[in-house]
Amino acid sequence: MIPLMMSLMKIKMQILGCSVLQAATMSSSNLHKLQRHDIGDMEDMMSELPEAVLLHILSLLPTKDAVRTSILATKWKYLWTHLSIFDFQVSCNPDVSKPEQESENCLIDWVDKLLHTSNHVERLCVQVQNADIDGDKANSLLSSALMHKLLDLKLSLDQTFARFVLPNNFSASQSLNKLCLEFGFTLYIPDGIRFPNLKTLYLSHLSFENEKSAQRLLSGCPVLQELTLYNFFWLNIEQINVAISTLRKLTIELNHFDPSDLRIRSFTIKFDVPNLLSLSYTAHPIIKFVLVNPTSIVDACIDLRCYDLQNQQQNTKQFAIELLSRLGSVKSLTISNDTLQCLNYAKDTLHLLPPFFNLTHLDVPLGYFYPTSEVLASIFHKTPNLEVLHISKGFFLFMDEGWPSNSFPWCFTSSLKVCSISDFLGIKPDIEAVKFLLENATVLGEINIFCSELLSKNLEELAYVRNQLQNLCQGRCVIKFR
Numbered sequence: 001m002i003p004l005m006m007s008l009m010k011i012k013m014q015i016l017g018c019s020v021l022q023a024a025t026m027s028s029s030n031l032h033k034l035q036r037h038d039i040g041d042m043e044d045m046m047s048e049l050p051e052a053v054l055l056h057i058l059s060l061l062p063t064k065d066a067v068r069t070s071i072l073a074t075k076w077k078y079l080w081t082h083l084s085i086f087d088f089q090v091s092c093n094p095d096v097s098k099p100e101q102e103s104e105n106c107l108i109d110w111v112d113k114l115l116h117t118s119n120h121v122e123r124l125c126v127q128v129q130n131a132d133i134d135g136d137k138a139n140s141l142l143s144s145a146l147m148h149k150l151l152d153l154k155l156s157l158d159q160t161f162a163r164f165v166l167p168n169n170f171s172a173s174q175s176l177n178k179l180c181l182e183f184g185f186t187l188y189i190p191d192g193i194r195f196p197n198l199k200t201l202y203l204s205h206l207s208f209e210n211e212k213s214a215q216r217l218l219s220g221c222p223v224l225q226e227l228t229l230y231n232f233f234w235l236n237i238e239q240i241n242v243a244i245s246t247l248r249k250l251t252i253e254l255n256h257f258d259p260s261d262l263r264i265r266s267f268t269i270k271f272d273v274p275n276l277l278s279l280s281y282t283a284h285p286i287i288k289f290v291l292v293n294p295t296s297i298v299d300a301c302i303d304l305r306c307y308d309l310q311n312q313q314q315n316t317k318q319f320a321i322e323l324l325s326r327l328g329s330v331k332s333l334t335i336s337n338d339t340l341q342c343l344n345y346a347k348d349t350l351h352l353l354p355p356f357f358n359l360t361h362l363d364v365p366l367g368y369f370y371p372t373s374e375v376l377a378s379i380f381h382k383t384p385n386l387e388v389l390h391i392s393k394g395f396f397l398f399m400d401e402g403w404p405s406n407s408f409p410w411c412f413t414s415s416l417k418v419c420s421i422s423d424f425l426g427i428k429p430d431i432e433a434v435k436f437l438l439e440n441a442t443v444l445g446e447i448n449i450f451c452s453e454l455l456s457k458n459l460e461e462l463a464y465v466r467n468q469l470q471n472l473c474q475g476r477c478v479i480k481f482r
Contacts, residue, residue: 054079063087081114084122090129108137115144122149127156127182135164135185142166149175156182156204164206166193166217181206189213194220201226207233211240218242225249234267234287243272243292250276254283255305281323285316285342291326298358300327303336306345317346321353328354332361335379340364343375350378360387360415365422380409390420412441422450426465434479435472447473450482 049057058066058080066080088111111126124145138157145153153176164185176195181187182204189208195201198221208214214237218227224244228251250273272292281289282303304320320342327333333356335343343350362383364376380386386409419437424430437444449469455462462481469479 051079055082058083059085081118082120083118084120086111086114086121086123087125089125089127108133108141112137112141112144115141115147118148120148121145123152124150125152125154125156127154129156129158133157133183138183138185139165146173146176151175152178154180154182154202156180158184164188165190180204187213187217189216189220191216193217194222195224197223199223199225202228202230203232204228204230205232207235208237210236211238214240215242218244222246227251229254231255237267239268239270241270241272245272245274247271247273247276249278251280252283252289253280254287255303279327282336285319288319289323291323294326295329297327297330299332300330301334301336302327302339303334304339304342306338306342316342317349321346321349325352325354328356329358330356331358332363333359334363334365337366340366340375343379347374347378350375353378353382356383357385359383360385361390362386362388363390364392365390366392377409380411384410385415386411387415388418388420389416390422392422408440414443416441416444418446418448419444420448420450423452424449424455425452426455426461431465431468431472434469438472438476444477446477447479448482449479 054076058069061069063083063086066083069080070077088107090107107128108126115121115124126141138155142153142155150173164183165188174196176198178200179195179198180202182202184205186207186209188210189212193216201221201224203217208217218240219242221227221244223246225246226249227244227247230251230253232254234254250271252269266286266288268288268290270290270292274293275296276291276294277296277298279291279294279297279300281301282305283289284305302323304316304323306316320339324335362379364379419441421430421433434447434449437447451462455465466481473479
């Protein structure tokens, strides 16, 4: 009781004009006094505030604490039900018995009842982890939520691919602006589903019953601006074609595929997105991702998960070249370590990549696979206006003789101004990489060194590396240790 009252009093003081410091001081120095204070008087003092102020106070509390205020006084009993924002988050013990897990379905019933009694709900989040939720109850909850002029809805439930039918009244939702569905259901989308004002859609850990369901949902958002597809299970899909002219940001992360799983078949996702600005794509090349009219993209992150591809090298390298070739308009590009491995398979076709005339920022994070200098040089040769380069493990920047000294990329001598090297170990090859940059990147003005954890802890070695690099620099550019 006392901790809850202290939280309320702290919020009240801030609303009435007290500083955060004063409120914090009250909660510590006057704790003993507060404990001796008559709780009834405290309740009366809070209850005297106008209802609008009390609702504002409750809105600043986590939902679970707002619900707990119902025990403070009669006036508070149902006050929290008049809030417009609710966030219910429950994590269950996966080892508990089934009867105990059924209480989580009771939570869904309880939230459903709340939605019938509340006056106005604008934002609703219901997250239940490690518990099986009945699909009919989830469906009823969605239907009840849409009785309100809901702006933001997040429903995150665990399930094992039970069939779930999106309620028909979704098509009547004129207000919904943001929708997040995160559950292990197999989703069936009936005809007529439409979200006329939906701008943000996040779909995670679900599968579609068939191609029509996928098509209906993704095509039923005429003003959609941001779409995220995270770890879908595309077991019933061969190809979907989606055209969204309003889409500005697309994130596809499908990194859970096991190529040895015989249920996983190659399929195609085709997006016609003429006004797309930002793309983040992470997936196994078994998925054929096709971009139509991607001429407006300004930043992209490409992560092709190229593991266990000995029998698919031809298709993999072709897909990598095709996808990157459609990103000629980007200004900022991240190419993952796995994608570099795909390009390593495609060394004989790297010349097919178009020049990236608009590209000014390039991020090349290296990991377990270290590309040849030939691959890196081919990429740099395609970026004549590169200004900012970030690369990890700098000593692998030029680890072989695949980069002839008489054919340095144009950007090194004309435009490269900032280079950042992360996971810097300070060993001799690292130093040589910095020396190479200083000697050949003639307009370079700044080198940012992000030291490895090992080097950061060895202060003596770090000081020695600093001196070495400063001696190499000789005032030609600024070297900063981060």
